Amino acid sequence: MKKAIDSIMPSSSAGMSRIDGRLKVTGAAKYSAEYTPAGLTYGVLVGSTITKGSITSIDTKAAGQAPGVLAVITHLNAPKVPGDQPEGGKPVPPKGAFKVFYDDKIYYNGQPIALVIADTFERALFGASLVKAQYHTDKHITNLPDNRSNGFPPRGEGTYKRGTEDAWKAAPFKVEQEYIVPTVTHNPMELHAIIANWDADNKLSVWDKTQGVKGTQEDLAHLFKLPVENVQVHSQFVGGAFGSALRTWPHEVAAIIGAKVVKKPVKLVLSRADMFTSVGYRPFTWQKIAIGATADGKLTGITHEAAGQTSSYENFTEGPTGVSQNLYACPNVNTKYHLVALDIATPTWMRGPGEATGSFALESALDELSYSLKLDPVELRLRNYAEKDPESGKPFSSKFLNEAYQLGADHIGWSERKQEPASVKKDGWLVGYGMAGGMFGAYRSGATIRAKMNTDGSLLLQSAVSDIGPGTGTAMVLIASEQMGIPAEKIRFEMGDSSLPNAPTQGGSATTASVGSAVYQACADLKEKFQKLIGNGGTDKPDYAKVLKEHNLPSLEVVTETGGGNGMEKYAMNSWSVHFVKVLVNPATGVVKIDKVACVADSGHIISPKTARSQVVGGAIGGIGMALMEESIIDHRYGRYINNNFADYHVPVNADIPQIDALFVNKPDPIINPMGAKGMAEIALIGMAAAVANAVYNASGKRVRDLPITPDKVMA
Amino acid sequence: MKQFQYVRPATQQGVLDVINKPGTKIIAGGTNLVDLMKRGVTAPDKLVDINQLPLKTIAATKTGLHIGALALNSVVSENAVVADKHPLLAMALKAGASPQLRNMATVGGNMMQRTRCGYFYDVTMPCNKRAPGTGCGAIEGINRMHAIFGASPQCIAVHPSDMCVALAALDATVIVAGKKGERRLPFTEFHRLPGDHPELDNHLAKDELITGVEIPDNNFAKNSYYLKIRDRQSYAFALVSVAAALDIENGTIKDARLAMGGVAHKPWRLFDAEKSLIGKKATEENFEHAAQLAMRGAKGYGNNSFKLKLAPATIAEALKHAAGLV
Amino acid sequence: MESKKTCTGPDEGLDIKDSSRRNFLKQSTLLTAIALTPGTAIKAAADHVDEQFAAVFEKMPLKMEVNGKQQSLSVEPRSTLLDILREQLDLTGTKKGCDHGQCGACTVHVDGHRVNSCLTLGIMVNGKKITTIEGLAKGDQLHPMQEAFIKHDGFQCGYCTPGQIMSAVACIREGHANSEHEIREYMSGNICRCGAYPNIVNAIQEVKDGGMKV
Known part of the structure; x- marks a missing residue:
């Protein structure tokens, strides 16, 4: 599958449709x-x-x-x-x-x-x-900003330093700002x-x-x-989960x-x-970022502090400062991450855990720096492009983020952007462009697949894996279809049941890499079994049904187990994304409208263009919600949420969302797995909130550092 | 939700006979009442379904347009006469709720909907409107959505309707049936300010039934606009909304109507601002002046203080739209 | 309740055109009512034989046509159409996403109009025709909107999908699918947390532009 393919921008109707689509559109799909x-x-x-x-x-x-x-x-x-x-x-x-x-x-x-x-x-x-x-x-405490001084470092993950501490202070150009990501709740529809x-x-x-x-x-x-x-x-x-x-x-x-x-x-x-209150949330996190740069835009130091909330009975850690350690080639980086224990329920991982929070601060701060430097924000990023992992010094298994920058910039019409904020007005609305990137580790864990070929030529694949929405079964069927050389309609994928062969929990954007590798290998094993039956001279993809009948067999089956992330010791493995956003801002009322979005994923080879596109579009919309409207608000006098419903906790509705273009670099990663595919669920969202905030600044000159960017903050 | 008795009287008289009993509530579309019952904010013993009453008609009268209390929000918003003569009302209706809810909600029910204040909705919180004497959670709490006009130390909740803002602006009349017969009251006097009795949203007596509203004929159809500012583009309550209607002849404003939503316990009519516009040219400057006049007496409570700036900005924008300047 | 009035059951000012209700009235004398009511209600009734009994009177008959099939049920007045569909008729295609009219997952058609079934008391659709997602296809032949949702991937997790599709069909029937902008506005009563909105718009446009009967 390791083909070099050109970048793609699938339409909503391109490629194979979901294998469970019919069940979902008829109401026959049964949820818990x-x-x-x-x-x-x-x-x-x-x-x-x-x-x-x-x-x-x-x-x-x-x-x-x-x-x-x-x-x-x-x-x-x-x-x-x-x-x-x-x-x-x-x-x-x-x-x-x-x-x-x-x-x-x-x-x-x-x-x-x-x-x-x-x-x-x-x-x-x-x-x-x-x-x-x-x-x-x-007496209870539920308010993080007022209790930040009570923070404590999580075990083993509190601080990080490379090079000189606080090196940013000596730089000729610098930015030092605080950012807030409020509590955001997964709120899957089910x-x-x-x-x-x-x-x-x-x-x-x-x-x-x-x-x-x-x-x-x-x-x-x-x-x-x-x-x-x-x-x-x-x-x-x-029915959706996003980590919950x-x-x-x-x-x-x-x-x-x-x-x-x-x-x-x-x-x-x-x-x-x-x-x-019962199934976690993205924790309220205070952050302070300081960045120093030379006059030609070379980063000299990043200091990133974060304080995230946890419960009084449990320490929940995610790594909001990790993005500052890894995203750019910067010689001096020091980070500090504290937890603040409050009288609230324990948070949990939410799409892009840690990175989504951290990238809002880092990518906003970088945007602020670009204005001090009078340098195009894309150019600033290219000048600090990490060719190898800045933290470990290891080479990347693959990284085509520079191509992603180019694709996105071309697609959004970045050349139309004016560096001067609040300088473009059309039909009474201020127009602005913003961009920001994200990264997330590309993981892979062990999985087992049972693959059974029947005499009617149908293939049954079984795995315990869940599908919270990305279309796992569809991607697995496509992998098997290509490997076995049989049409997708002939393949059934059974999943979501503990009696089936082992699979990892669906999280961390690792399902396709993990279970997909097992499917790939199971197909190889099954083909090999057929080869043994046929003996010498058989084709790689025989008429399986015919072979079974000739040998008077009801079916042929393999159970294949594949291991976890290979190559991690030699390579740094990540998926990358960049989001470009064009917004309209009403100068009188502070209303922000998303006008155009182009998201580019560097997530290896794209197995299922239709569902991959939907995942990127969905992540972008999640990021728009985080940027513009989502916030779970506690009345700290009572310690109780005051907007715990869908009328007061706003998530985007259809009217908020324009067409969103999802582009894929689509170059296979040669190391991570035989398909060359890397994860994309997290990177689809990571960076999006900063891209929107940066576009709002470019449009209006208003820098909002505490999400969400509601009209009152823009007009203030 | 506790069990309740459900009755469906065949006639208006049958309804009037039962509604004044304690624990009895009228149900029409149910979009607000059922929600409130689910949250335990209200727990009626008996629901009186009025959907079979003949109160759905939308018909021209000698002096205006009569809209029955049971006309659905969606039907009114799509009605050809409404679109032609009172586009402001159609715009306001379409800015409210969702298509599904508008297919259920009635004109009378919309008038009777209760505030969306989070403290009112959470039965564990203090709220003088829900439980008189328990205090107001919002006044020193999370009050981003709350009133800047006409509030009292007892309550700073706002009326959530869009439709009512348009009807207040259009000088509609509310027609009410009671045991003693029919009474009519100006729309602007239907809802009330909280004062010392925030538990009362309006002046409808317990034994009365809204049967309809009447909108007098006007010359505003050409220059009307409803502008709603909210946290997302649709399906959200207003931070601030403005109903603006102008009668412009040769660039001069002959008559004006302005009302705001999301700022008070009732649809907030801007009489002074209206007066300031009459005889003036339809210019941005005059609109901004009117907007400033409208803000007299406004008071912020913290989270909602941004409305002191957003409200006049929205008034001016709405007027510009109405006058065709945008 | 304060008034001491003989229990009459839920019959005041009965809509006489409705024969099922008339039959019900005949039955709802105190004694037959007791005979029909579970034990807890009898206990309550024995203590205060007055209108309080009516308050605990538990169930009423409900007749409605669901997906072309006549249903005769006995429901509590407090039961919503959504819970009746899901829990009593096992029509679980209609989803509960918020239970407060704030998400649209429960959208069904009542006499052809889309409504939130979570805010609709079952008893109030007596005599009406309900269409749920299970009633949209003709046998094995999917409705064009269902086909278009599959083709344009108008969902990920699928949970909001039945509500989206019921709303989408209504959106075209109402005449509110004349532009992308209009579709977005008139589909805003259906939240999709996976973020399939652009795909949903594309699906609706395809059905609209294809001129297929919806």
């Missing part, structure tokens, strides 16, 4: 809450209304007597979760995952304090409204949901929204002290506890409000 095991009951969680303290009493009488209610579970009566209990002899670790219904302690507002189970959803919901708790309230059922005392089945059925299976087996094979996890369709389904959350455990109590399957669907 849509199964109906016999005797199904409904669970609704009750959340804490205080932010810190303890439950002094909890009145469940009215709820318990309400029509249809089967059980009300609290910390007072919940069966113990064996994996939550301290192990004999071992000290209890000071921090760890939140344990639902474990004790009376309240760590965050909205924390589940009770589960009401009833025979219908309506009755469970009403029952939940009748549970009343009394609390002892302690509400997180689980149906839990105990098939026997020691056998558990769940239909669960998860990005990794195997990971969930292991977590649940550990928590409930079950043999792994006694836990079945089904997650055939996942990367770990096992309290509501999943609660539903399983509930099913144990009522001895029936329990369906638990979070509310949209719960989605803000």
